[in-house]
Amino acid sequence: MSDPRNLLLIDGYGLLYRAYYAIPAMSNKAGEPTNALFGSVRMLQSLRELWGATHWAVVFDGGLPEERMELVEEYKANRASMPEELSAQLPLIDEYLEAAGVARVCVKGEEADDVLAAIAARAHKTMDRVLIATSDKDLLQAVDDVVNVVPMSGKSGALDPKGVAEKTGVRPDQIVAWLALVGDVADNITGVPGVGKKTAATWLQTYGSLESLHDHLGELQGKKAGQSLAAHWERVERNVKMVRLNLDIPCVYDLEALAVRPPDGARLLTLFERLDLEHFARDVREPDLALRQNKRLPKHVPRETWLRHN
Incomplete structure (x- = not known):
């Protein structure tokens, strides 16, 4: 029996920001900041060891898709610029990844979340397990029996379909609808006013989908949340387009290019x-x-x- 083939996909900027803010300021004798690199190396080592990956890659943003920017001009406009001390370490991170034999993936004009989901979808038939290390909620829509989401810290377990349901109250295939209703503060996507996570989950548990929920709007008109939903239905439809990950993008087709390589x-x-x-x-x-x-x-x-x- 052959050893299991496990693909570990890591959200690059999620990794770097977590490392940067988790590790106090550090620098070498020349004054170059090093805390983000130090933290990233430790987390990569821990993730690799914890999940036993035979293939892995760190995936970075390559820009913001025009389609999302056209729908919501203020998309991700709430995010502060990258601190200079962190941006100064990006070349060091790239140098480390290359020397350590870790694949680096960045697709021009595409967000890391889309690329992560696209690679995971393509790996579905050839990998025994696909693990996505990220804190982004939108990647929960990619979860199934093969694809799981894991935390950067590695301190808690992988989220499978049951774990997603316990965390959010909805199934992975309902995550797009759930986010369309509640919005995503991290990405500056506004949800339906007065509709929180529990209300959205209850609706989806009851009606199953946005289409069915729309068909039963009349049943919800007696409550403020239901009235708000009816008044903002176009926003919900827009949000679906914003939060649904694009699996049809050019990225890694040869998964063996992501095989763990000996470091230099x-x-x-x-x-x-x-x-x-x-x-x-x-x-x-x-x-x-x-x-x-x-x-x-x-x-x-x-x-x-x-x-x-x-």
Whole structure:
């Protein structure tokens, strides 16, 4: 029996922002900020080891699709600019990913969420399991028995269809409708006034879909939420187009390009030493010492590989 094929897909900017704000300010002797890189390396190592990926990729935004911008001009306009200390570390992140053998995916004009969902859909037939590391709620629509959503921290379990229902009150195939009703503050998408998550979930549990909900609007007119829904139905229809992920985009067709690759130990050592990240540099130079001190080498950095490159 062959080993399971597990694909781990990671939301790139979600990873970087979480690392940047989780790790206090750090810099090397030259004054280059390094906290986002430090945190990203640790989280990538933890995610890889926790989920046993045989294939993996970090996926970055390539822009905002024109279709969404035409529907909502203020789409994601509420987001602050990237801090300079974080943007200065983007080249370092790219350098690390290449040296560590981690695939980097970015499709021009496409959001990372769409690319993550598109790759997951294509991997459905060839992978035993697909895990998407993200905090974005819209990716819950991609969840099924093969595709699960996992947290960046790895502290809680993967969300399968049952987990999505427990978290939101609706099935994965109802997430688009649920978000269309309640909106998505993170993306500056306004929902129906007076309709909260529980109300939206109750409606979808009762009527099953937006189409059926629309057919029964008359039954809801006695309540303020129902009146608000009727008055803002066009917004709901617009929101469906905003939150539904686009699976039909050109991205990764050869999933074997995402197979875990041996890292380049020499390049990693040069990077870590230049940035004064002695913790990581020492593990590259002395893998046996790291093992004796109970520092687990991440699975994407086999002991034999380190020894071969150093």
